Amino acid sequence: MRIMVKAEMLRDPGTFDRLELTPAGAVNPVNGQCYPWEHGFFAFLNEADTEGSNKKYLEMYNDCR
Numbered sequence: 001m002r003i004m005v006k007a008e009m010l011r012d013p014g015t016f017d018r019l020e021l022t023p024a025g026a027v028n029p030v031n032g033q034c035y036p037w038e039h040g041f042f043a044f045l046n047e048a049d050t051e052g053s054n055k056k057y058l059e060m061y062n063d064c065r
Contacts, residue, residue: 013044 010019012028012035019026025036025043035042050058 010042 010026011017012019012033015028015031017028017030020029025034027034035044047058
């Protein structure tokens with residue numbers, strides 16, 4: 001399945017800088033932050049950076065894969 005994403009719509013969730021698409025995911029050209037493409041989604045959150053309900057449900061989701 002091929003998914004079309006318009007690069008001009010993608011923004012870094014922390015800085016709101018425009019992201020550039022690469023074969024591996026999206027990269028912020030200003031600070032070099034890379035957001036890999038995993039399981040059909042950009043990985044904007046690292047499990048280590050989550051807490052509370054976000055951590056609980058991310059762990060639950062990861063256990064089901």
